[in-house]
Amino acid sequence: MAAVESARPQAAKLRWGELEEDDAGDLDFLLPPRVVEGPDENGIKKTTEYRFDEDGNKVKVTTTTRVRKLGKARVSKKAKERRNWAKFGDAVHEDVGSRLTMVSTEEILLERPRAPGTKEEPSVSEGLGPVQPGAVLMVCRTCGKKGDHWTSKCPYKDLAQPPETFVERPSTADAASAAPGGAGRSAYVPPSMRGGGERTGTEMSRRRNDENSVRVTNLSEDTREPDLLELFRTFGPVSRVYVAIDQKTGMSRGFGFVNFVHREDAERAINKLNGYGYDNLILRVEWATPRPN
DNA sequence: AATGAGCGA
Numbered sequence A: 001m002a003a004v005e006s007a008r009p010q011a012a013k014l015r016w017g018e019l020e021e022d023d024a025g026d027l028d029f030l031l032p033p034r035v036v037e038g039p040d041e042n043g044i045k046k047t048t049e050y051r052f053d054e055d056g057n058k059v060k061v062t063t064t065t066r067v068r069k070l071g072k073a074r075v076s077k078k079a080k081e082r083r084n085w086a087k088f089g090d091a092v093h094e095d096v097g098s099r100l101t102m103v104s105t106e107e108i109l110l111e112r113p114r115a116p117g118t119k120e121e122p123s124v125s126e127g128l129g130p131v132q133p134g135a136v137l138m139v140c141r142t143c144g145k146k147g148d149h150w151t152s153k154c155p156y157k158d159l160a161q162p163p164e165t166f167v168e169r170p171s172t173a174d175a176a177s178a179a180p181g182g183a184g185r186s187a188y189v190p191p192s193m194r195g196g197g198e199r200t201g202t203e204m205s206r207r208r209n210d211e212n213s214v215r216v217t218n219l220s221e222d223t224r225e226p227d228l229l230e231l232f233r234t235f236g237p238v239s240r241v242y243v244a245i246d247q248k249t250g251m252s253r254g255f256g257f258v259n260f261v262h263r264e265d266a267e268r269a270i271n272k273l274n275g276y277g278y279d280n281l282i283l284r285v286e287w288a289t290p291r292p293n
Numbered sequence B: 001a002a003t004g005a006g007c008g009a
Helices: A002-007 A009-013 A023-030 A077-083 A089-093 A173-178 A225-235 A263-273
Strands: A035-037 A044-052 A058-066 A213-217 A238-245 A252-260 A284-287
Touching: A213 A263, A225 A238, A225 A252, A225 A263, A252 A263, A263 A284
Parallel strands: none
Antiparallel strands: A035 A044, A044 A058, A213 A252, A213 A284, A238 A252
């Protein structure tokens, strides 16, 4: 660095990036200027320039390039073919060739818990008689009843199939998605649970339920709940799947639980899948012992 | 080898 500065004091004014220049760079003024010819009618451009090579010898460099004519982009055969397709969709009403790209007007409906602008939970006080102030948040997550009892005290909590008499409880999956925010419980339907129909009466619940609970261990670390569901649903309606996740790492802990609506299905699943090779590992499938609360 | 999270007065 010091040597450079003493030899060529003006280099001190250069920024570090400019110092990266080839040493000969400073002597460029000794070279003839660059000459560019063309491009001619064929798009051929010739450039003649001079530089110093690494040994300090003057070298003449001529470059010939073909310049693509403006607006004459190369189009692949396939693309040309596509241009001859008959117009379809919204483009059938367009003049041929007027536009190659159409803006889609297709409506895509997104499911969301509550559409913006709609009101939240109906007020607790409506029609429920006297409600303790401060009890507004007391909504049973099992039956949806407000201001009456906590989930843990729900009279229906042990019922596999909640009675149809539940207040404000949509009885079908369709009703659940058609009335976002209106029901007493979350209207969100996980993707794997959407599209009701077949599943009537076997509603998957996030709620813990120890009925017909099957413990699955020796799961590979990338087995997720949908995978478990796929595997076990062939035995009958599954009310819940759970894969234990390490809260710190977010990784599977290698075990999970599957709850069946019917005990016989659980039993068949255990008999069939215990010792079953899945994702390079041998599954262990057994009855789960209920966890103490 | 291994037994789940959330959701509160």
